Amino acid sequence: MKRMIGLFFFSLTIAAELKIGSPMPKTDHILNDISGKNMTLNDAKGELGTLVIFSCNTCPWVIRWEDRYVSIADRYIPKGIGMIAVNSNASRFQGGDSLEEMIQHANEKNYNFPYAQDPGAKLAYAFGATKTPHIYLFDKSDLLVYRGAIDDNARDASSVDEAFLANAIDQLLAGKPIKKVTSKAIGCSIKFP
């Protein structure tokens, strides 16, 4: 009986992540891009697939990994992959994740892709995104084909053993089944409103 009480007690505060094969949600949700223009996920889509990265300005894991944002954009946007970094830290839009700070951060880090605020963190809720960075890759039909981490070494791109995301994009572009469809990594919690 005591064990049953324990089991019934679970009241999880872990969001359900978007399942592999799910359609891209909230594609018409208006985002505030650092360009000063409004955009949606529909605007970010690529001809052969779309990469959505939940990110922010201040997370140390983002800072360690974001050199790879740029190299992935350099490598795959010309091949038909759309890419956007989404900032869902809505409770910090008046602070370190303000649009002004995002513009400065993107300039300093040479972002070569849209970087937009997610008002109300509605995309993060819809995706079940919990942390930064949190990666979602969709195919050309807007179905989720990969979810999780960029690779297995935040600290050092040259010491990566498994480049989860690059492998998934390569397999997607080659029309092959994606071998590893999910992965996990430590990240900063999204600061929901």
Added chain:
Amino acid sequence: MIKQFFLLLITIILVLFSCTKVQLIPSTSASIIEEIKKYRGKKVVLLNVWALWCVPCVEEFPMIVDLDKEIKDLEVIFISADFEDQIKEVESFLNDKGVGGKSFLKQEKDEPFIQRIHHSWTGSLPFTIVYAKDSGSIVDFWEGKEPESRFRTAINIAINS
């Protein structure tokens, strides 16, 4: 006589200092799970994965330390997920917060560590699990910062299960 007094005083200070200083142990998920098992039938275990740069982790940290000091049936296991080049800062933080004895530093790739600690954990910090005193089964777990009331409720259930 005065010399002997000062020698004794210095010795006492050194002993007290060494008792309170934290021992930070680089650990894998397997060794953490073995550590948790040691307390089955003896104490409730509260496992908390945190990092220096994680603001909500640092915010809730003193409350967890206070619970550890207050509840004799509770063993808190802190695991720092900071990078290995931050060991000095982690030790300094733990000492500053009054964490004595053993504490742990993740020394394993993220994915196997996360999966073995709890398969439902997405990797977001902080992450907390409460294990029952007698059965060792998980009473509750959550990602993110939660109010003290949730910690106390889980611990009270865990003490009696």
